[in-house]
Amino acid sequence: MDKVRSSAVDMLVEIEKGGAYSTILFNKYVQKYDFSDQDRGLLTELVYGTLQHKLTIDEYLSDFVKKPQKVQPWVMNLLRISVYQKVYLDRIPDHAIIFESVEIAKKRGHQGVVKFVNGVLRSFQRATLKDLTKIKPDIKRISVMYSMPEWLVELLVKQFGLEEAEVIAESVLTAPSVSLRMQDPNADRDAVIESLIKQGMEVVPSVVSPLGIRILNGSITKTQEFQNGEVTIQDESSMLVAPVGNLKASDQVLDTCSAPGGKTTHMASYLAASQGGKVVALDIHDHKIALINQNVKRLHVEDRVDARKLDARCAAEEFGEETFDAIYVDAPCSGLGLMRRKPDIKYTKKYQDMEQLHKIQVEILNSVAKLVKKGGRLIYSTCTLSNIENNLTVMDFLASHTDFAIDPIVELDYLNESLQENGTIQILPNYYYTDGFFICRLVRI
CATH class of the missing domain: 1.10.940.10 (NusB-like)
Known part of the structure; x- marks a missing residue:
């Protein structure tokens, strides 16, 4: 057989x-x-x-x-x-x-x-x-043509309009790309690309992140850069999260939902242990803490990362007020931005899941708010497309925290179609054929 x-x-x-x-x-x-x-x-x-x-x-x-x-x-x-x-x-x-x-x-x-x-x-x-193009109405046609449940098509149409919703649905049927992030933010990307090509890789620079390299063909794990911890596999969209925190070498950083550690190790790359810089990385599962530590070791940032088992919603009980210069909340979400990479998400998620996740997201933000120093940054991100988990979560948080405001992410203006009017970033899967992603930078006044 x-x-x-x-x-x-x-x-x-x-x-x-x-x-x-x-x-x-x-x-x-x-x-x-x-x-x-x-x-x-x-x-x-x-x-x-x-x-x-x-x-x-x-x-x-x-x-x-x-x-x-x-x-x-x-x-x-x-x-x-x-x-x-x-x-x-x-x-x-x-x-x-x-x-x-x-x-x-x-x-x-x-x-x-x-x-x-x-x-x-x-x-x-x-x-x-x-002939599927003759199916009526449009919601059903898009659902059948691009294999997306009707409730999800309706959500996308409501948020982005019929034409954009169809483009999104079609785009997630394309094969996902694999990309690398350089661990050293000051590394010469052209030199790394040249070295990878000499080792038989087919790669191009990312248009999304200046630290990103997209793999077109080849096995990255066999290269000297990967084995030495000079590069790590990470989606291009998520490479934007750590830099928008504007981290300084001495900063105290909290990464509330850190597994498997890709963003944690990226944050750590901007810090210096000699100047006291540190990332406290949280997760609620032992095996995920082990995974974070594994990535931390491979990328040589053990001296700047402290991984702890803790529910982010309990962070206020563990740390003192105004402890951190920057706090990152890469929140638990429905993952709708990952449909190209994880197609089963399309069929397992329900609208009610988003409503429940929205509550958890607001709870996490509420829990960590007092831990941010005045003038410090609170970075909220998700890998989903749903407004209820993105802008609505931010708005609900701001409604009860008048000491915070959105700090527009203007430095990413080269991603102009992703920059929203309120200064947040919403990357759709059809823009750069990366994961869908949302990023908001808040500052404590």
């Missing part, structure tokens, strides 16, 4: 149940079967590709599977990966797709299941692909 396709089916079933994140599952299956690089590539393609286009695939299947809710989950997902290969991949012949799927059905199911799978796929193979 084809282990790759069978594993893809199992992973999709587990994700559909809501019992696992795709990234964690992927690593589990790769370790279990010790897949080759080629097989890992196919598994990635099948799982993430099918997830990205799931609602579109289901629309294509709807003419051939009349009652999908009565079909066993593994059978439905077997059909989905088969249709994905047929519609979106051109290197796998139709006969091979059907043969492999039928073989999996034979191993897993009875003869009736085998006939069902074979019949559906052969009927689909003979049929003309449905």
Whole structure:
């Protein structure tokens, strides 16, 4: 039996149940079967590709599977990966797709299941692909064409308008890029790029962050820069967060939601232990504290980072008033800005999640407000697109904290389409094909 396709089916079933994140599952299956690089590539393609286009695939299947809710989950997902290969991949012949799927059905199911799978796929193979552009109304058309739940399409339309919402929905179907951040803010990016190219990498400078390098091709973990801790993997949008804190070498910094530590190590790069500069990095899970410390060690900033297990909402009980020059709240959020990288987010999140997260975000901001020195900075950021978690959270906080005000992030004016009227940053996934991100800088008056 084809282990790759069978594993893809199992992973999709587990994700559909809501019992696992795709990234964690992927690593589990790769370790279990010790897949080759080629097989890992196919598994990635099948799982993430099918997830990205799931609602579109289901629309294509709807003419051939009349009652999908009565079909066993593994059978439905077997059909989905088969249709994905047929519609979106051109290197796998139709006969091979059907043969492999039928073989999996034979191993897993009875003869009736085998006939069902074979019949559906052969009927689909003979049929003309449905024209999705004719679907009405627009909300449903966008939902089906770009595989995004209707409630989420409605949210994007309400916030950004119909045309922009459709562009966003289409953009998150593109493959995510991998990018690097230079750990030394004073490093020569051109020299690093030249060195990486000499080692067989295909890279270009980021247009989003002056410290960023986008990888087009190659294995970064084998390069001397990665192994020496000179560069680390981080999305270009999130590289903007640490610098907007305008950190000085001697600053006392609190990173309230710090795992896995990418932004923490970036903050630490602006500090000097010899001048007393330090980042206190918080998280509520032991294994995430271990991950932060692992990244801190790899990037050689152990002398400037103190990782502690603590719920950020309890920070006021742990630290004295006006302790920190800068506090960063990279808040727990719905993660809608990560849909390109984590397509399962589209199907697992609900609007009610955002309302609950909004409350938690405001609680964290309230908890740390008194810990900021007068004249100090409070940086609020999320990797989501929803206004309820972004501007509304900031407005709710400011309504009860008149000693804070938005400090416009004018230094990022080269990202002019991302700079909002109130001085906050909202990067949409279609702007630079990075993660969607929101950043607000507040100052204590």
